[in-house]
Amino acid sequence: MIRLRLLDDVAFDDVGLPAGRGHALLAVLATAGGRPVPQERLVEELWGRDDRPANPAKALQVVVSRVRAQTAPGVVQRVEGGYRLGLAAEAVDVLQARDRLRSAIRAEGAGDATTTMDAARAVLKLNVSPAGEGPVAMLRDAARADRSRAEALLGRALTALAQHAEALPLLESAPVDDEATQLALLRSEAAVRGAPAALHRYEQLRADLAERLGVDPGPRLQALHGELLAADHPVREGLRYDASTLVGRDGDLATLRALAFEHRVVSVLGPGGLGKTRLAHLLGRTAQESQVHLVELVGVSDPADVVGEVGSALGVRDSVAGRGVLTPAQRADVRGRIATQVDQGSTLLILDNCEHVVEAVADLVAYLVAVCPRLHVVTTTRAPLAIGAEHVFALGTLSEDDAVRLFLDRARAARPGTHLVVEEVRRVVDRLDGLPLAIELAAAKVRVMSVADVARRLGDRFALLRGGDRSAPDRHRTLLAVIDWSWALLEEPQRRALRRLALFHDGISVGAAESVLDDPDTWEVLASLVDQSLLTVVETDAGVRYRMLESVREFGRLRLEEAGESAEASAALTVWATRLAEECGRDIWGIDQLTAVDRLHAEEGNLAEILRRSLAAPEPAVAVRLLAALGALWTVRGDHPRVIALTGAFDTALEGWDPPDELVDAAVGAALMVQTNSAVADVRRSRHARRLLEHYAQRVEQPVVSALARVLGGLDPHEMEHWEERLAGLCEDPDRRVAMLALQWSSHGKENAGDPRGAVEVAERALALWRPEDGPWGRGQLLAQLTGLHAQLGEREASRRRAHEVLPLLGRLGAHDDAVQVRSVLAVAALVEGDLETARVEAAAVTGLAARATGGLGSRIAVGPLQAELSLAEGRLEEGLDRYLRAVESVRGLVLPGLEARSGLEPWVIFTEGAACAALARHAAPDDDRAVHLRDALAVKAGRLLEGGRVGNDLPVIGIAVFALAAWEVLRGQGSDRVTLGVRGLVLADAFGYPRYSPSLDWTRWAAEAEARAPGELGEATRALAGRRGPELLARARALVARIAPPGG
Structure with a gap:
């Protein structure tokens, strides 16, 4: 975001x-681009040599102080x-323009026309005023x-x-002294006004x-x-x-x-059905070359x-037209005559569908580009040519x-007038x-069925996706034929590798492929499948x-089913998955925690699918090993709903099962993940998790x-009434x-009991016991806990310090x-302190992080209230x-796995409604009736919280x-008695x-x-409470809420 503008005006933050x-x-300073400018030079630039102040250093400091105050x-x-x-350069218009210009120059040098275009457009978006004096005028002259x-x-x-x-x-408006601009000008003039106009301009250039x-x-x-001379008789074949x-x-x-303009040979690479052939025809129809030939192979x-x-x-081929097969000598003769034909001017040769004869195509293309300097070749293929001149363009989906x-x-x-629901189509x-x-074949089915019917039948996509355009080649009439064409070339x-690798749900690493294929030539096999566009290579953080x-x-x-190999391949996949889970499940709670997190994250999709199947089968011995590892990953990442969602399946799968000695650690580890994550959201507990902990905890190694x-x-997180003695x-x-x-x-218990100060002290003791061999997550949890506790106490500096440690x-x-x-917490602290700029930055960071989170509670409940508070702080009250x-409506509708029956008393609901x-x-x-309705609803809920058997579990929720309700009475209570009631609340x-x-909940503001x-x-x-806290004051709270509650509440 540009903050300092110097080109069209001189302004800061508009x-x-x-x-x-x-x-x-x-x-x-902007002209220097962030480099230091000596004081003496600044004095000369600002006052000149004839008007130097008596005390230059002091005079300069006055100007600097004034600018700082204004910005x-x-x-x-x-x-x-x-x-x-x-x-930063991005925050100053002239520096941003300079950076974009450099990017455009670099991109042009690398042959990247699209990036050059985007960067140059960014420079031209910034207007430059003709006005200005002194250094401002010089800066704008350079910008022009x-x-x-x-x-x-x-x-x-x-x-x-x-x-x-x-x-x-x-x-036409640019200086044409350089050859690159002259070439571009002639090409564009020929395309817009015709070859004669371009030839006339060429003569002007030549004469000049x-x-x-x-x-x-x-x-x-x-x-x-x-080329322009030949363009009067273009060839399109x-x-x-x-x-x-x-x-x-x-x-x-x-x-x-x-790419075709920049490189001699470009191969459009990708699997069948991407539209490579149609793209090649369109390229040929719009090409600049005087000759374009497209040959289908x-x-x-x-x-x-x-x-x-x-x-x-x-x-x-006229001299050998009657021959069905050419001899080597005749092939050489024809190859030479092809070269002569395509070397008569600028020529684009497009060879379509090359993968099944790729070596012969590669030999021909390598020869032609070596002897025909004006020839450019484009191929469409599922396998690259693998020659030195080739530039691969991987066409995406x-x-x-x-x-x-x-x-x-x-x-x-297919069916004009049909009503289509975009979300169903999506x-x-x-x-x-x-x-x-595949999309076109599916869309064609709308002629006879609804989109919902198409979706239901995609389970057997090869039976569904057939037919379509009768003018299409046979290999594109069905989805099955498209893939079968590549299969036939293996x-x-x-083929064995493709069958087995198809079991992976979410990508394949080399190690996983080696394990499941058990083939010493795994690398070569993978390369072959990539060459046929049946696999694509993706660079990830994990490699x-x-x-x-x-x-x-x-x-x-x-x-795989046809080959009768399903059971064997699935067993190999399970062996790989359980071995990886056991290794990572061991490492994730120790000094190698980060490595284990990375490995599990890379294979998360595959392992989660195998876990799902093992729970459904059921295969308890497989399930507990996978859940112990994945549950740990999801716990570390805060993805608690991922574990909670499996609680019911976990209980069903473990019915009647007791772990053998070698699986006790895994079984108890899985049980711990289920128990602790379900406690986070106070959802249903697992009876088998509790059973495993009671019977096997002492045997864990x-x-x-x-x-x-x-x-x-010895502690059920769902029942915290007696947590202290336990x-x-x-x-x-x-x-x-x-x-x-x-x-x-x-520390959690003390916080829930309404003692945040005691919670801080206990958490600090826990933090002092942490060691690096425990892994960073334990420390991170304690630092995050302390961040929230200090914020809860209004200790913003301590909270900020812990936040910057943990982020x-x-x-x-x-x-x-x-x-x-x-x-x-950081954003809210900035809002409370009136630092709107920092608050905006932190709020933007929160929104970005929430978009990357995978469904945890924090990301689903934090953004709305924060955006609301930012709007209020900026004066946009409505x-x-x-x-x-x-935000209230959003959290009321929030559904967590295991908590489908909502009470409306969930902590995140009460917090949002209270704020x-x-x-x-x-x-x-x-x-404003909305305010009254919310206040009345909250009063009813407060009564339920105090009477509903949840007392002692989370007193801060009751507190909010x-x-x-008390804040309402302080500001809106009718009569002094109601205001006094609010103050006591x-x-x-x-x-x-x-x-x-x-x-909106800041104690200092409301106390005032x-x-x-x-x-x-x-x-x-305050004196009346005599230092009593939490549980001792529940009777007072019940009485106060009863007086505040609306009639009939």
């Missing part, structure tokens, strides 16, 4: 800066060597020169992308060079001159026109044009016939939006890999992985799992891990949900209140409900340890309101 020497100071303290920085601009360079770069890039109409005026320099145009210009539009390929076509079955087929298509657009277009063509195309052929080792389209995977599974089992074996001995246990975990749970840890672990909550009410109620009490209009909520880190409306009552109410 506020104009007063004219004067401050403008010159900022211009000189921000860090905009001008004092450093060794003078002063520098303290803003940069704009001229950007216009020439953009013009040349557009020419390379065949966008000639837009390129031409840019190139001869007159000024006495030289002829260079070889490249002369070659283009020859073998090209077809489409009966329907090509959807979603505009960007790919532009990229392919640029699908009908060539013998590699020896490739030269003859190409020769026939180009009309050079359609984006989701383009896939939906293609389906809608083709379905409406669900269909999501299962079709973005493969255009040898048995590759290279191989991915298979869903349609290819289903094809492989069908072939792994130290960390043993410590966890000892702590949780944990007391364990907090002093000689086993450091046991004591640390017990103290951590004790890098959470990021490294991928614990985005926990990071959302920590970042939210927007802020609307956002709060939408919203307090905000409405302060900001809503007196006649009491606080919000605030003090009670404080004694319950209510969470106060939302600005209370004192202003009922002087002395706050102190009186």
Whole structure:
């Protein structure tokens, strides 16, 4: 985001800066681009040599101080060597433009026309004012020169992308001293105004060079001159026109044009059904070359016939037309005549469908580009040519939006007037890999069935996706035929590999492939499948992985069933999965935790699918090993719903099963993950998790799992009424891990009992016991816990310090949900302190993290209230209140696995309703019925919380409900008695340890309101409690809520 503008105005954060020497100071510092500018030079630039102040250093400091006051303290920085601009290049318009220009120049040098175009456009978006004096005028003069360079770069890039109409005026206005611009200008003029106009301009260029320099145009210009002469008689052979539009390929076509312009040989690579052939025909129809020949090789079955087929298509086989097969000498003769034919001018040769004769095509293409300097070749193929001149363009599948657009277009063509629901269409195309052929075949079925029917029948996609366009070649009439074409080109080792690798649900690592294939030539087999576009290579943080389209995977599974290998292959997959789970399940609780997290994250999709199947089978011995590892990963990342969702299946699968000795650690580890994660959201407990902990905890050998089992074996997180006595001995246990975990749970207990100060002290004791060999997650959990506790106590600096300690840890672990909550604390602290700029930055970070989180509670409940508070702080009151009410509706509708029956008393619901109620009490209009309805609903819930058997579990939740109701009475109570009642409620909520880190719940603000409306009552109410906290005050809370509750509540 640009903060400092110098090109069209001088402004900071869209506020104009007063004219004067401050403008010159900022211009000189910006021109230096972040480098220090000596004080002496600044004085000379600002005052000149004839008007130097008596005390230059002091005068300069006055200007610097004024600029800082008008902008921000860090905009001008004092450093060794003078002063520098303290803003990133992206935040200063002139520096951003300079960076974009450099990017455009680099991209042009690398032959990347698309990036050149985008970067040059970014430069030209910034307007440059003709006004300005001194350093500002000099800066703008330089910026105008940069704009001229950007216009020439953009013009040349557009020419390379065949966008000639837009390129031409840019190139005509650009200096044409360099050959690259001259070439682009001639090409675009020929495309827009015809070859004669371009030839006329060439003559002008030639005459100008001869007159000024006495030289002829260079070889490249002369070659283009020859192309323009030939352009009056263009050759277009073998090209077809489409009966329907090509959807979603505009960007790919532009990229392919640029590549074909830059490189001698480009291979459009990808699996069948992507639309490679249609893209090649479209490229040929819009090509700039004087000759374009497209040769289809699908009908060539013998590699020896490739030269003859190409020769026939180009009309050079007359002397041997009667021969069915050419001799080697005749092939050499025809090959030479092909070269002569394509070397008569600029020529584009497109060879379509090369994979089944790829070696013969490679030999021919290598020869032709070696002897024909003006020839460019494009091939479409499922396997690369593997020659030195080749540049591979891997054509991707359609984006989701383009896939939906293609389906809608083709379905409406099949049955005009049909009503199509976009979300139903989206669900269909999501299962079709973005493969255009599959989408078109599915859309054609709308002629006789609904989209929902199509979706239901995709379980047998090969039976469904057949037929379609009768004008299409046979290999594109059914989805099965498309894949079968590639299958026919495989040898048995590759076929066996495809069958087995089809069992992987989410990509394949080399190690996994080696394990499941048990083949010493695994690398070579994988390379063969990649070459046939049956696997794609993906670079990930975990290294290279191989991915298979869903349609290819289903094809492989069908072939696996036909071969009778399913049981054997599934067993091999299970062995690999359980071995990996055992290794990572051991390491994830120790010093190698990060490595284990990375390994599990890379294979998460595969392992989760095998876990699902093992629970459904059931196979308890497999399930517990996988759940112990994956449950640990999801716990570390804060993805608690992933574990909670498996509780019912876990209980069913383990019915009547007892672990053998070698699986005790895994079984107890799995049980611990189920128990602790279900406790996070207070959802249903697992009877078998409890049974395993009770009967097997003492037999666990792994130290960390043993410590966890000892702590949780004597403590049910669902029943915390007697937590203190149960944990007391364990907090002093000689086993450091046991004591640390017990103290951590004790801290949670104290917080829930309304004692956040005691919770901090216990958490600090736990943190002191942490050691690196425990893995970083344990430390991260305690730091995150302390971040929230300090915020709850209003200790913002301590909270901020702990937050900055823990955020890098959470990021490294991928614990985005926990990071959302920590970042939210920082954002709210900034709001309370009135630092809106920091609050905006942190709120944006929260939103970004929430988008990356995978469904945890924090990411689903934090964003709405934070955005509401930001709007309120910025003075957009109605927007802020609307956002709060939408957040309330959102959390009320939040469904967690295992908690489908909602009570409305869930902590996240009460917190959001309480914060919203307090905000409405302060900001809503007196006649706003929404505020009254929310307040009345919360009063009823507060009564249920105090009477409903949940007392003792989470007193801060009771506290926030009491606080919000009390705040309402303080501001809106009718009469002094109601205001006094509200003040007493605030003090009670404080004694319950209510969470106060939302600005609408900030204790300091509300205490001031209370004192202003009922002087002395706050102190009186505080003294009346005599230091009592939480559980001792429940009777008072019940009485107070009963008086506040609406009639009939």
